[in-house]
Amino acid sequence: MSVEPFNRLVKLAARAFYDDITTKGDNQPKTGRSDNRGIAVVVLDALTRRQWVREEDLAKDLKLHSKQLRRTLRFFEEEKLVTRDHRRETAKGAKIFSAAVAATVDGQQTAKEGEEKIKLHTHSYCCLDYAQIYDVVRYRLQRMKKKLKDELENKNTVQEYICPTCAKRYTALDALRLISLDDEYFHCESCNGELVAESDKIAAQEGGEGDDNARRRRREKLKDMLQKMEVQLKPLIEQLSRVKDLPVPEFGTLQAWEVRARAAGRAANGDSSGIDPSRSSLGLGYGGSSLPFVGDTKVEVDLSGAEGKGEVIKSENESSLKVLPPWMIKEGMNLTKEQRGEAKQESKMDGSSASLEFTDDKKSLIENDDKKNIQDEYVKAYYAALLKKQQEIEEAAKKHDLSNAHSLNGLSSMSSSRQVGMKSKRDEDEGDDDVEWEEAPVASNANENYKVDLNIQADASGDDEDDDIDWEEG
Amino acid sequence: MFFHIVLERNMQLHPRHFGRNLRENLVSKLMKDVEGTCSGRHGFVVAITGIENVGKGLIRDGTGFVTFPVKYQCVVFRPFKGEILEAVVTMVNKMGFFAEAGPVQIFVSNHLIPDDMEFQSGDMPNYTTSDGSVKIQKDSEVRLKIIGTRVDATEIFCIGTIKDDFLGVINDPAAA
Ligand SMILES: [Zn+2]
Numbered sequence A: 001m002s003v004e005p006f007n008r009l010v011k012l013a014a015r016a017f018y019d020d021i022t023t024k025g026d027n028q029p030k031t032g033r034s035d036n037r038g039i040a041v042v043v044l045d046a047l048t049r050r051q052w053v054r055e056e057d058l059a060k061d062l063k064l065h066s067k068q069l070r071r072t073l074r075f076f077e078e079e080k081l082v083t084r085d086h087r088r089e090t091a092k093g094a095k096i097f098s099a100a101v102a103a104t105v106d107g108q109q110t111a112k113e114g115e116e117k118i119k120l121h122t123h124s125y126c127c128l129d130y131a132q133i134y135d136v137v138r139y140r141l142q143r144m145k146k147k148l149k150d151e152l153e154n155k156n157t158v159q160e161y162i163c164p165t166c167a168k169r170y171t172a173l174d175a176l177r178l179i180s181l182d183d184e185y186f187h188c189e190s191c192n193g194e195l196v197a198e199s200d201k202i203a204a205q206e207g208g209e210g211d212d213n214a215r216r217r218r219r220e221k222l223k224d225m226l227q228k229m230e231v232q233l234k235p236l237i238e239q240l241s242r243v244k245d246l247p248v249p250e251f252g253t254l255q256a257w258e259v260r261a262r263a264a265g266r267a268a269n270g271d272s273s274g275i276d277p278s279r280s281s282l283g284l285g286y287g288g289s290s291l292p293f294v295g296d297t298k299v300e301v302d303l304s305g306a307e308g309k310g311e312v313i314k315s316e317n318e319s320s321l322k323v324l325p326p327w328m329i330k331e332g333m334n335l336t337k338e339q340r341g342e343a344k345q346e347s348k349m350d351g352s353s354a355s356l357e358f359t360d361d362k363k364s365l366i367e368n369d370d371k372k373n374i375q376d377e378y379v380k381a382y383y384a385a386l387l388k389k390q391q392e393i394e395e396a397a398k399k400h401d402l403s404n405a406h407s408l409n410g411l412s413s414m415s416s417s418r419q420v421g422m423k424s425k426r427d428e429d430e431g432d433d434d435v436e437w438e439e440a441p442v443a444s445n446a447n448e449n450y451k452v453d454l455n456i457q458a459d460a461s462g463d464d465e466d467d468d469i470d471w472e473e474g
Numbered sequence B: 001m002f003f004h005i006v007l008e009r010n011m012q013l014h015p016r017h018f019g020r021n022l023r024e025n026l027v028s029k030l031m032k033d034v035e036g037t038c039s040g041r042h043g044f045v046v047a048i049t050g051i052e053n054v055g056k057g058l059i060r061d062g063t064g065f066v067t068f069p070v071k072y073q074c075v076v077f078r079p080f081k082g083e084i085l086e087a088v089v090t091m092v093n094k095m096g097f098f099a100e101a102g103p104v105q106i107f108v109s110n111h112l113i114p115d116d117m118e119f120q121s122g123d124m125p126n127y128t129t130s131d132g133s134v135k136i137q138k139d140s141e142v143r144l145k146i147i148g149t150r151v152d153a154t155e156i157f158c159i160g161t162i163k164d165d166f167l168g169v170i171n172d173p174a175a176a
Helices: A004-017 A039-048 A055-062 A066-078 A091-104 A130-153 A172-178 A200-205 A212-232 A234-243 A254-272 A277-290 A298-314 A324-340 A344-360 A365-393 A398-407 A411-429 A440-473 B022-034
Strands: A082-089 A121-128 A160-162 A169-171 B002-013 B043-054 B066-077 B084-093 B096-101 B104-109 B117-120 B126-129 B141-151 B156-161 B168-171
Touching: A004 A039, A004 A130, A004 A234, A039 A055, A039 A066, A039 A121, A055 A066, A055 A121, A066 A082, A066 A121, A091 A254, A121 A254, A130 A212, A130 A234, A160 A172, A169 A172, A172 B096, A172 B104, A172 B141, A172 B156, A212 A234, B002 B022, B002 B043, B022 B043, B022 B066, B084 B104, B104 B141
Parallel strands: B104 B156
Antiparallel strands: A082 A121, A160 A169, B002 B066, B043 B066, B084 B096, B084 B141, B096 B104, B117 B126, B141 B156, B141 B168
16 A cells, blocks of 8 residues: 555645644734744645654654644644544553654654653544545535535525524525514524525625626636636646545554554564664664663663564574574674675674674663674774784684684673684684675675764774773773 | 325224224325325325225224224325426515425525516515516416425425526416
8 A cells, every 4th residue: 555645645635725724723813923824734744754643753853832733633633634542651652652653664763762751641643544534635625616616506506594693504494484574584593683695795705785796706706716726726636536546545543553563663673684774774773862862761772672582583484583693603703704804894784783682682681782882883993903903913813712703692792702803703704604694795785884884983993992992891 | 296105004083983984984084184294204195095904993991092004095295306396486575485386385595586587575575577577476386496405204395496497487477
């Protein structure tokens, strides 16, 4: 199911019908500053790029006040464009949602990782209801056209009457009850006011009082409006017909969507495993965001860690994930290759895969994650330095490294690999694991980004080998 | 539109009608009760044309009344949107005019009267063309098209238009 045509429909409709909607109450003064026309369009556009979204998050993304956003959303709810859901939830529930979002909306989730200080609150979520939007837009067009045409032809319309004093409305079908014996007018049932026929309104707007001239002018105006409408709404109408036979995107209820999104996210992660660029980027995203928040990131890291674990355990198709020990070995192998100078990217690979392992470790995940990032940097720096020194030191540490690589389980192993392992790992390459290495190249694309970063870092920190060691000790 | 249909009704008959003429009494009471009434579902019952059957009477405790289920054929008149009717004008005012087609009341608002007819107040309020050749007033006969119906449980009210081809006055009593 493709959302794109429907999103285009939403955008066209937004610009056609909601461009000058202002959600300010009538009692508020309409100064230039409080004029928020156009926000409706912005909000709708933003929603086309999301599925279910927590309204606070949306407000933050749009830099809107949440009250203002809520007012707009409530308006759209009434317009039947948006479905909303409200629920009381704990911080954990909010996190589940964040995880679901992270799984579906690439690139937008990073900001959310840090802001999980929510207690038990009522949270509102909103989502576009594409099926209903399609109907609503068609209905709206139909009504517009019918109203204009009916009025133009002045035919087959049920005349409406309004009481000017109490604004009560009647139709010609009420005529029998409205006649008065005193005069020749209709009278309001409740206040006995004299009713006014409603279709005089347009004519009245122009100042004419129902005479022939006014009628003719009104006809012209209506014809004009009808024509303009057909011209100006043409893109919208075309989009409607384009969308007509497409399956409508359905996100379901908030709960259903959450479950599905998380499952999908997990599946995607599982497929890509360590090799897929998106997966590795995700991992990096988590890591990157968590770094600044070292203090309170515990939960988040836990989540990502848990997800990672889930993937590893659940995706049985992926033999590579299943067999963790081999993975470890692979990493070791990578390292060695890098040391040889074949590819620094691969060293990156090692880093990410190592992080995977860490999550599996029983050790505190938080530590692992943070350390992982830092370690990555250090590792890079280390490699850079190592490459230089390779020739000199190659022979020295081979035997130690071998043992290290096999036993790599946790941080300690990592550190050990850094310190001593670089050189020794080369030796391992020559061993059994070379075959597995060949599978890895796919990842190189994804890692290139990292490479760049890493290289930079490596350059900067290349001289800091000593620091690395200190860090590990700390 | 007219329909010939079979309806059923439970008739309660006073014991004094029992005897030789029971059936005739039953039918005449049925006619009195039903003809001219209106149900939202079937429309106006214009005339009973025959009795299909009279079921077994059931004597009611305490009163001695007997209830007979009666199936009868009848002609009903049910106006529909879009239907063309001929009607007699009953009242004219500034807002339009009322007309009757048999039991049905129809209101034609002034917006649905041709633009070239203008309202003239007076003893005989009417709508007249500028050259005076066509006039709608009380007792005029008009052909109109129903554009809306309001159907209640016991009442049907229609609104109509004469602003279309071949609609309007078909017989002007004043000219006759
Ligand atoms: Zn009133």
